[in-house]
Amino acid sequence: MVVLEGKGLGKSYEGEKIIENVSLRVEKGEMVCLLGVSGVGKSTLFNILSGLEMPDEGDVFLKGECVTGKSGKVGYMQQSDLLLPFKSVIRNVMTPLILKKTDKKAARREAEAILEEFDLGECFDMLPRELSGGMRQRAALARTFLTGCDVMLLDEPFSALDAITRGKMQDWFRTVIKRHGLSTVFITHDIDEAILLSDRIYVLSGKVGCITDEILVDISERDSSSEDFIRLKKEIIEKVK
Ligand SMILES: Nc1ncnc2c1ncn2[C@@H]1O[C@H](COP(=O)(O)OP(=O)(O)OP(=O)(O)O)[C@@H](O)[C@H]1O
Ligand SMILES: [Mg+2]
Structure with missing residues (x-):
């Protein structure tokens, strides 16, 4: 079943076309990756899919309902984590529940449970600046989870991390x-990350961004040293060029 779909999306800023005729879909339970070089329009496309921005052309559908320009329908973790600096971790993570008018005590219990699951059980009362980059990203993910949306858009969720932390976060993330x-x-810009995590990859490229390839990741082992992995990586490098 298709849960999220963009059809024929186009957007210009100040008369300059950024993306054109972009169509993509996400099936239930699928992890889809949007891969493309810097500036090609990936975040612009997410702003449209999340309803924060109106496209000039095309529409967005969530479970068949047209939601173009309607925000709050999907969970969205933007490129910068946007944790509120003056609020404790727990209060940051509770925010989506409070916005939905959940009772404060119930919101706190739910936020505590998700923070425990995300290995942030020791950090309830810390401020974002007291956390490491990996912890901040986990806190931002926890907050996105608590929007209660079963469709999530995550803009470069691991970009701020060193290679080792990133590897650990990726394994954990796919499992969760x-x-x-x-x-x-x-x-992501990272082809290894795209292959390790996703079920399907869309390549966004071109002077005006459009989907130039769709790749099914059907490798048996998600191991970057396996033959399948290396073959697929070569194939993708050719396509992203
Ligand atoms: N609000 C805006 N007003 C004007 N131009 C914008 C706006 N948002 C994005 N752009 C332009 O649109 C283009 C695509 O930006 P976007 O942020 O979507 O790229 P991206 O693929 O996410 O890049 P990166 O990988 O560096 O995050 C850029 O040229 C950018 O300057
Ligand atoms: Mg971006």
Whole structure:
């Protein structure tokens, strides 16, 4: 079943076309990656899919309902984590529940449970600046989870991390997403990350961004040293060029 779909999306800024005729879909429970070079329009496309921005052309559908320009329908973790600097971790993570008018005590209990799951059990009362980059990203992900949306858009969720932390976060992330049965689209520039995490990859490229390739990641082992992995990586490098 298709949960999120963009059809024929186009957007210009100040008369300059950024993306054109972009169509993509996400199936239930799927992890889809949007891969493309810097400036090609990936975040612009996410702003449209999340309803924060109106496209000039095309529409966005969530479970068949037209939601073009309607925000709050999908969970969205923007490129910068946007944790509120003056609020404790727990209060940051509770925000989506408070916005939905959940009772404060119930919101706190839910936020505590998700922070424990995300290995942030020691950090409830810390401020974002007291956390490491990896912890901040986990806190931002926890907050996105608590929007309660089963479709999530994640813009470069691991970009701020060193290679070792990033590797650990990637393993953990795929497990958590699959356990919760969420449907996700995430953005990355990193081809290894795209292959390790996703079920399907869209390549956004061109002077005016459009989807130039769709790749099914059907490798048996998600191991960057396996033959399948290396073959697929070569194939993708050719396509992203
Ligand atoms: N609000 C805006 N007003 C004007 N131009 C914008 C706006 N948002 C994005 N752009 C332009 O649109 C183009 C695509 O930007 P976008 O942020 O979507 O790229 P990206 O693929 O996410 O890049 P990166 O990988 O560096 O995050 C850029 O040229 C950018 O300057
Ligand atoms: Mg971006």
